[in-house]
Amino acid sequence: MNQRRFELLCAALLGFGQLCIMTGFDSESFILESVIHSIHEREPERISSYAGYYGQAVIYAFYMVGCLFSPSILAVSTPKINLVISAIFFTAFPLGFLFTNSYYYYLSSALLGIGFALFYQGQGGYLTSHSTRDTIESNVSLSWSVGCCCMILGSCIMAVITKLSSDQTDMVLEALNTTSEPHKMERRFSEMEISLLFTAFTGISVIGIVTFFLMPSKDVEDCIESSTEKKESFMSAFKLTCSTMVSSKMVQLIPLFSLCGLNTSFWLSIFPTAMSFTTHNSNLIYLAAVYSFAVGAGEVLMGILISFLSKRIKNFGQKPTMTIGTVCVLIYCALIHLSTVTEAPMRPTHKEPILFHHSYLLALIIGLICGIGDCCINSVRSVICALAMPKRRSQAFSVSKFFQALASCILFFLSPITPLYIYTIGLPVLSIIAAVLFFSIAKRTQKMERKMTEGTRNAAEIGKKLNL
Template sequence: MNQRRFELLCAALLGFGQLCIMTGFDSESFILESVIHSIHEREPAKISIYAGYYGQAVIYAFYMIACLFSPSIIAVSTPKTNLIIASIFFTAFPLGFLFTNSYYYYASSALLGVGFALFYQGQGGYLTSHSTRRTIESNVSLSWSVGCCCMILGSAIMATITRLSSSSTEIIVESLNSTGEAHKMERQFGELEINLLFSAFTGISVLGIITFFVMPSKDVENCIESSSEKKETFMEAFKLTCSTVVSPKMLQLFPLFVLSGLNTSFWLSVFPTAMSFTMQNSNLIYLAAVYSFAVGSGEVFMGIMISFLSKRIKNFGQKPTMTIGAIFTTAYCILIHLSTAYDAPIKPTSEEPLLFRHSYLLALIIGLICGIGDCCINSVRSVICALVMPKRRAQAFSVSKIYQAFGSCILFFLSPITPLYVYTIGLPILAIIATILFFSIAKRTQITERKMTEASRNAAEIGKKLNL
């Protein structure tokens, strides 16, 4: 097998492992607050009504803290080891819903936050050790697009299980409607549906553990950064991470990283919860599955396009991709603003939207646009972290995730009191700011790379003349 095929195999396996562990997490995030809301209404003492939001806030709080130490951990381990440990933590989270308990729920949320930090540090390290400068954009996009098939798989699981348990779901909805209490007419999840869903998510996460365990770990020739060469000790890497947090380049990219966190948390959890809390959607029991399928399809499509165009257009994975991401983020926020009640993310509501109601078709359109925009933003983040600080790549990846997790953590803590319009207006504004600042630093990075290439070429020419 030649090197390029080996790189593609490694990127695909990395993406497949991501697919397995993220199928559970992403699908859970779509329905988590609604599921916990349903459990609370049946057994109020078992778990608090907003534990879905607060649990995700705990995830991202521990994620943010763990990101400070993840470069130090990878300095004394390997990307593959990080990926295996992370996948175990991801598997522990859905397992808890088979015996719902508040203590286990928050403890597994904290572990999942640590798992996030280890996974993304391992993912970044694995990609840079299995890519060259010429193939990094293509490999990142391929891995990301394969990984994002998790939402397509998750939608199939949710649709199938919802279908199998639809009779119990319909009984719950009808019985709640018959009481005349309007606030309980939102989409409900029955106990059978919850058990089947989270059993499936646990099983697919176990497959992720196996994938990470068997995938190749050997570095490729002329890789961006070798995983076998340890340049720092644990404490040296930690100090380097702390200094990177406040480096001018990272601070200039702060809006991009925070946008990534806020945007992902909004489309992954807040908007699906808003659809579930909208009373007019109580009979649209496949809405979450359709939306998940659409987002996954948009992510995969755009990932393939970025990978394809990066081979033909130099630096397509930077400024052009960022522009597309900002445009599509603004577009899906406008559609959500017009079709969703302002208080829908906070509580079950019967308020009418500004222009039109949700439907399967609208969920499909919003999901596709959202997936395309999110893929662009995440691809840009991965590429710029691999290039902007060549001597601190592990730290750059980690700091990007610290800022991303910070945005997500704040969003989830405030979600129980934040109206929808704060998100739909704030995200497009932040996307514009992030794009302007990204253009500036991407231009400087390209100039630096050009100078380094010219210096290497001149050195090679001088060496040839000396040999003659």
């Protein structure tokens, strides 16, 4: 096998491993609060009714702390070790829903947060050690496209299991000769449906562990950064991360990093919970599956479009992409504001929305726009972290994840008492502020790149004259 095929194989395996561990996490996030609310209603002593929100807050709190130390851990280990450990932590979380227990739930949430930090550092380290400067963009695009199919796969799993469990429920009701009135209650998950869903998510995560364990670990020739040559100690890498956090460029990008966390948490958990808590949607049992499929499709399609246009339009991955992302946030927040009751994320409600009710078509449209916007915002974050501080890429990316996790952590702790309209008004305002500050940093970065290019050309010309 030649080197190029080997690189593509490694990128594809990395993306497949990501698909496996993220299928469970993303799908769980869509329904987590609704699932736990259903468990609490049947057995109040087992777990708190708002443990879905609080558990995700714990995840992002430990993710935030992990981001401070993950570059240091990578400095003394290897990307493959980080990936395997992270996959084990991802698997531990859905496993707990087969025997729901508050203590295990919060412990596995903490481990999942650490797993997040280890995964993203391992992912970046593995790609740079299995790519050259000429192939890094295509390898990242391939890995990312494969990994983002997780939400599409998750939607299929949820649809199939929801169908099976609903058929079983109908048979029981018919046998008991009882009549249900689903329009008077929120979307609820039965014990059987929960067991089937989280068994499937656990099994897929185990495949992710095996995939990461079997991936090739040998560096390719002329790789960007070797995974075996360690240039820093644990403490020196940690100090570098801390100094990066207080640099002027990173401070100016805090609104963008916060937007990444708040935006993702909102469309991944808050809005799906609001749909589940809306009693008018009780007959729309496939709503979460349709929404998940649409988000995944939007992510993948926009990723392909950014990769395609970046090769033809200079700097398309910066200001144009950020503009698209900002517009998408404005549009989907407006649609959610008009179609969702303000108390829906906090408790089951039968109140009327401002303009229109949810439907499968509306969930499809909102999900598609959310996926496109999220892809744009996260893409520009990755690009600016790589370009603004070229000598501290790993640290800059970790700092961005730190503030992203901090924003998500605060959001989930406040979710039980935060009306929906705070999100639908606050996110558009934050996205505009983040875009303005990003444009400033992007302009300065492009000027810096031009100066570096001119300096390299001048040095080359001087070298030619000296040789003559």
